[in-house]
Amino acid sequence: MLNRSDRLRLAALLLWTLPVAALLPLGLWRLWETGTVLYWMAAMVACSALGYGLQYGLRRRDARLLAGAQTTPDPAWPPQSKTAWDAIEAMATAIQPADWPLSDGPRLADLGRAALDQVARIYHPQKAQPLLELTLPHGLLIIERACRDLRTEIAAQIPFSHRLTMGDLLRAYRWKSTASRLLDLYRAGRLVINPASALLGETWERLRGRAFDAAWADLHRWLLQEYVRKVGYYAIALYSGRLTLTTDAPPAAATPASRRDQARAADTASNQADEPLRILILGRANAGKSSLINALFGRLTAPTDVLPDPAMPVTPYRLERDGLTTALIFDSPGIDTAGLPPKTLETLVADADLVLWVTAAHRPDRQGERTALDRIRALWNSKPDHHPPPLLIVVSHIDLLRPPREWQPPYDLINPQGTKAANIRAAVEAVAADLEVPTADAVPVCLAEGRVYNVADSLWAALLERQGPADRVRLLRCLDERKRSENWSLLRQQLAGAGRFLATLPRRIIG
Numbered sequence: 001m002l003n004r005s006d007r008l009r010l011a012a013l014l015l016w017t018l019p020v021a022a023l024l025p026l027g028l029w030r031l032w033e034t035g036t037v038l039y040w041m042a043a044m045v046a047c048s049a050l051g052y053g054l055q056y057g058l059r060r061r062d063a064r065l066l067a068g069a070q071t072t073p074d075p076a077w078p079p080q081s082k083t084a085w086d087a088i089e090a091m092a093t094a095i096q097p098a099d100w101p102l103s104d105g106p107r108l109a110d111l112g113r114a115a116l117d118q119v120a121r122i123y124h125p126q127k128a129q130p131l132l133e134l135t136l137p138h139g140l141l142i143i144e145r146a147c148r149d150l151r152t153e154i155a156a157q158i159p160f161s162h163r164l165t166m167g168d169l170l171r172a173y174r175w176k177s178t179a180s181r182l183l184d185l186y187r188a189g190r191l192v193i194n195p196a197s198a199l200l201g202e203t204w205e206r207l208r209g210r211a212f213d214a215a216w217a218d219l220h221r222w223l224l225q226e227y228v229r230k231v232g233y234y235a236i237a238l239y240s241g242r243l244t245l246t247t248d249a250p251p252a253a254a255t256p257a258s259r260r261d262q263a264r265a266a267d268t269a270s271n272q273a274d275e276p277l278r279i280l281i282l283g284r285a286n287a288g289k290s291s292l293i294n295a296l297f298g299r300l301t302a303p304t305d306v307l308p309d310p311a312m313p314v315t316p317y318r319l320e321r322d323g324l325t326t327a328l329i330f331d332s333p334g335i336d337t338a339g340l341p342p343k344t345l346e347t348l349v350a351d352a353d354l355v356l357w358v359t360a361a362h363r364p365d366r367q368g369e370r371t372a373l374d375r376i377r378a379l380w381n382s383k384p385d386h387h388p389p390p391l392l393i394v395v396s397h398i399d400l401l402r403p404p405r406e407w408q409p410p411y412d413l414i415n416p417q418g419t420k421a422a423n424i425r426a427a428v429e430a431v432a433a434d435l436e437v438p439t440a441d442a443v444p445v446c447l448a449e450g451r452v453y454n455v456a457d458s459l460w461a462a463l464l465e466r467q468g469p470a471d472r473v474r475l476l477r478c479l480d481e482r483k484r485s486e487n488w489s490l491l492r493q494q495l496a497g498a499g500r501f502l503a504t505l506p507r508r509i510i511g
């Protein structure tokens with residue numbers, strides 16, 4: 001219903017437009033009189049066709065621009081987050097703009113809630129109302145982040161969005177139906193006065209209207225989809241521990257455990273402020289684990305000055321090299337010895353960003369290693385909200401393969417010539433099959449002192465290749481740690497706040 005002020009506004013508008021609107025019938029009359037009306041019609045058809053083509057092209061360009069301005073998932077997300085993102089993406093794609101008018105605030109809030117619910121359901125599948133698992137500050141954080149991003153995107157993508165007020169938009173919405181009713185009236189009148197031109201005009205109107213409506217629908221759809229994606233993105237970031245309540249910067253500060261290990265590292269140079277990459281060396285006794293560390297360092301690093309830690313039977317060394325995130329590399333006792341109990345092994349692999357598994361090429365009984373490795377893999381797979389650390393198999397003792405007397409590196413292992421090279425290649429394939437890893441993840445080396453081979457080139461290259469995935473594991477590990485410490489520090493703050501409140505309570509009551 002039009003209220004009184006709207007009606008007066010409408011009258012003002014009519015008075016403004018009446019003289020201009022009268023020009024059309026008057027002009028047509030004049031054209032008719034001079035016999036040029038057909039030319040005018042031809043020009044009108046040509047202009048309409050050009051205009052329609054231009055509008056069509058613009059719409060396609062806009063669609064491309066909008067598609068480019070689309071929230072995408074973080075490539076560093078673990079598998080569970082990717083599942084959640086697929087659900088959000090499916091929800092965004094299925095959105096019909098007609099179902100979600102922008103003027104209906106409560107309905108839009110429902111849409112945001114549905115996106116949140118979608119994510120919560122994946123992280124808390126056993127809960128009937130998973131959304132209720134979210135704390136109030138965390139809920140507010142998602143809204144804050146999603147709104148911040150949407151604001152910058154809208155400002156960047158929608159022309160004049162920084163000049164249009166919410167009132168403008170609402171008024172435009174309210175007026176739309178009135179205006180179209182009036183337009184219908186005008187069209188009917190025109191049809192009576194001049195059927196031919198009205199018919200042409202009608203076709204033109206329709207084409208133009210359709211093109212503009214479609215462009216508006218595209219924008220409307222983009223807005224809704226981005227809204228869902230943004231809410232989903234931050235909900236996923238929060239549930240997977242990548243968003244914490246207190247700070248914004250990606251956390252890579254050294255965790256307490258790594259600070260301790262750095263202090264224990266044989267080479268106690270200045271401690272790194274950033275969290276180091278934690279590389280864990282595992283394997284059976286005598287496989288060549290300690291020799292691997294020496295070969296990687298290129299010199300003997302005696303861990304004599306290291307304090308023995310009975311709870312953690314591993315020895316950390318600092319590993320620095322161009323192109324590699326500063327790392328701590330941990331030497332461990334054989335997995336088949338009493339020196340590495342299963343519980344300790346579990347803690348170690350849970351904290352590792354990269355695992356180097358050393359196995360001797362000349363010892364073909366690998367059932368025990370396979371069992372241990374499968375247990376470790378099961379442990380990793382039980383945490384879908386984490387990436388499993390990359391695993392590299394180091395196949396040592398290749399110099400002892402048949403013929404054992406022959407040792408004349410380098411060997412071409414891609415096109416093996418001679419028995420030794422063929423045996424090395426066969427050993428690598430056997431190890432890969434026994435431990436169920438791709439052959440590309442097994443690197444043959446010799447670690448015997450004075451005979452070190454294939455470490456400086458192939459092994460280092462394989463290590464550096466796995467740095468990206470290992471860094472992702474490191475970052476998630478830091479975030480977990482920060483979330484843990486944040487929980488405590490927030491609780492401390494809140495308790496302190498509550499304490500202050502209680503202390504001043506008597507005064508407040510009396511005052």
Ligand SMILES: Nc1nc2c(ncn2[C@@H]2O[C@H](COP(=O)(O)OP(=O)(O)OP(=O)(O)O)[C@@H](O)[C@H]2O)c(=O)[nH]1
Binds near residue numbers: 286396399400
């Ligand atoms: N011939 C040969 N000997 C090797 C190779 N790698 C290691 N060794 C020798 O194997 C023996 C055991 O090597 P370590 O590096 O101490 O083995 P480890 O895995 O650290 O053994 P634990 O610490 O007892 O579990 C040492 O005598 C090494 O010199 C290799 O590739 N070829």
Ligand SMILES: [Mg+2]
Binds near residue numbers: 289331
């Ligand atoms: Mg050792």
